[in-house]
Amino acid sequence: MLSREEAMEFDRHKVIPSWHKEFIEERSFDPTYWPSMATLNYRSSERRSVDQRATARFQRENEALRSAARTVDSPFTAEILKAPNPRKFSIPVFILFDGTTDPIDHVYHIELKMALKTENYSLMCKCFPTSLAGPTLNWLKNLPRGSVDSFRSLCDRFISQYYGNKRPEKDISSLFTMKQHEDERLQGFLTRFNLTKNMVIECHPSTAVQAFILAMTHGIPFHTSLVVNTPKTMDELNERADGFVRLEEEKAANARKTSIISTEEKTKAKIRQKQVQPQRQTSWISEKRPREEKLVTPLKVTLARLYQENKDKFRSPSPIRQPLEQRDQSKHCAFHSDFGHQTNECRT
Template sequence: MSSFTQFDGTGDPSWHLDLYAQKMALDDHNDPWMCKVFPTSLIGAALEWFRNRPHKSIPDYETLCTMFLAQYCGNKKQKKCIASLFTIRQKKGETLQDFLSRFNMKASEITDCHPTTAIETFKLAMIQGTKFYTSLVKYSPPDIQTLNARAQIYIRLEENLAHRAQHAIFVTVENKPRERVSNSKSRKSQHASAPAI
């Protein structure tokens, strides 16, 4: 039998039902079995709630789901609206990779988010003047997948430039002591070759 993420009465009931259904995918046609196994996914107060159901009060799995959602409806995670995307802004110094990950995570929490709205919101949130921003203004992508694919090109470019900048600093720092050593040697040779007065 599959092991379940156990619900203790404090999480989102819809999320728990989705996880349970996913684990029971091979048996979801077997209604009595879905009901009998369900209490193994509960713990603590939630398990106590199930045990206190009157005998034969759960005729089928659909009724069980309805009762479960009604009991824990206060815990249900509220769906985020598109307005929450307008609060995102790319921070100064934040890499495109980090900003894209943060934006995509926020966008995934919104149901029925229209691609055009998401893309326009992304452009508004970006630091203006970057090469990627200019690319999006000139050629707006038709969907989020295309935006993400194009972003990977600019992420690689950004990482390459950052790597080259670090390498340049490293080379400069490495060369400084050698220059000092060579300068001190040349001074010594000048003193040695200079005629005594």
């Protein structure tokens, strides 16, 4: 227990009110268990600062969550998003659309892929973003929230956005302008012709057959067969072409086999020829043939005079490779325009 003087000294430092002093004096309590007003004010200010920091942190986190929610806002309606997914469903692998191909072909591709799995159009809407890549994803993300209520409306928006990439339709004139290349096989030309024909709208079968006969190389067996007995449809023409394609492939295979056999025979003949030829005797004692000296017409003028009279006809020579300190500085070459030798001594 504290004495009265010690309690009054403690009161002076702790700033305890008078009623508190009397209470301590009467009851003789230990004043160390009683906080002062300064301590209470400090704690309350500290608590307020903690509350302010917590409130600011909550506001920042709330704003971050709101911004994140804005970035993941779906353009689909709540009915599409809440539609249940079938059991054991796996998303098909789509050809990615990057904004450079035909949008109608892409929609048709998705419908065919999803038809193998399900006919749920809400699920088709959910799977549609997985077939987009690059800037097309930004297009889907920028659609208004809840603006897509069906798969048909999504396809209409998609096609109208990338309608400029639509493949142009071809008319019947594109078939009559086709020609079989000189080295093009029948199978390759038939495939190319059928691909072009499939892009032509309302093409009569007999018209397509006539265009194919005109485009073929004249004089080959298949062309003669078509002229003698003209088919009525392209299906009949393709069936008849099957036998000629096999015959052409067999001829090509025989030609490749013949070329391989001839190449092997040539290689064997070279090997036999090397074995028959006697080996060259290499002896250091054998006498060397004397070199035949070339006849050179002697010049009647000096090289310096020759260069002065015809210097416009000479090209600039490459610089002298020998270092300058190793050359004779008293000799100058007009052709090299450098020191080291005289013009009459220049070998270049």
